[in-house]
Amino acid sequence: MDARETLDTLMIQHGSRLLRLCAMNLRDTSLAQDAVQDTFLKAFQQFHRFRGDADALTWLTAIAINVCRDYHRIAWFRHIDRHVEADDLPRAADFAYPDNTVIRAVTALPPRYREVILLRYYQDMKQKEVAAALGISERAVRQRLKKANHILREELKEWYEDEG
């Protein structure tokens, strides 16, 4: 099976999940579609580096998260006012904010915490895999998860009480 066929299979298996990951990370549906396409194109270019023993989803997720980071960076550099964080830039008009309180809270997290939450809980990656995908240490992953959970706990205090 060549690279194109393998990636086609992976697109069928994981395309939607990656799309949702990118959409939550970028908070922009159109950009997310572009990001997923770029993810698979980069995977195609780097396919020779993909070792079959690695989890394909983990590999694609690492690429996708880096593509999203590039998009964030580009969005920031494209903006004149360098004092404004990329996350504070105007949101895409076509991104429908979720009604779900938990997802809304995750989406509102700062990017560094949002990334670890999405990788750890949505992509179901181990801390070691998250660390490899983000290019940080496992200790940093643990700290970010702790901080992210702390923020979420504060944000979702009322929700937890309602859920009982």
Added chain:
Amino acid sequence: MKDKDFQQMVDHEFAQLEWTDQQRMDTLRKMNKEERPVMKRKFSVALVVTLLLLTLTGTAVAATYRGVTHFLTDNDYDRHYVMNPLRSYHTSHRLIVRVVDAHWDGAKLSVAYHIQSLDPNEIVAMRCTYPAHNHYASQANAGIIVEQPPYIIITESENVHHTAGYMIDWVCEEDSSLTVMITFQENALSDQLDFTIPVINVRDGNNPETAYLHFELPSLPDPIAQHTHDWEPATCVSPKVCRICGRTDGGLGKHDFTEATCISPETCRVCTVTSGPLSRHHQYGDDGYCILCHKYYEHADNTK
């Protein structure tokens, strides 16, 4: 919160977000032809950057020249001219040198001087045998001396930093007068508006041993005081600039943005800074590919 709960929550919430077969096919097509668009894109970016650099350089150079155009044309300035003792036939002759014209000719500043003798008994009005350009003729001790260019002027002024390559042409007129054409070959004179030439050495490039002349020139009046500023509007990279003297005033101007496209956001025509997001509107060709970003959409009806 359990992982599975969160996954189900997200999948349920974003159920409408599916990686469709259409998008899958688009991606596969792009994989097939990814090499060419990447090359094209790189080439396009390089081309745009080159053009922008050329434009900016041209604008800056043009602005520099506009800034000093005609800064000497309004007045004649007297100069004193003393011959260098190395030239026996030029000893102690005092002349008045007048600036009769100064203008930019392409990248060169041409200044025309008119030279008169202060003492007609010593030099009889610089009689010229050959009324033509590019000849130097003078009468000293009743002799006619004709020399060929190039003549090179080297100034010793602290205020003129870019004067290593002046050319000088001498024009002998039928009316027994001599006009000296001095061409500044250096380009960077925009900061020379407090232009003073206290001393100029003129060296005959063809005969360096004997051709040293010595000009004594008083300082020029400050040309800035002699004109009303003619302001070039401010841009995002420079405040407004006087076209005559090059003085600046006020702060920077606003950016001059182009419209955003699907491959580039709004871009300032002057400084190339970008602003805002990419445009979501693609420009599809008949083949279904956007002519700018090469994204493929099967329904090429200008909607995504």
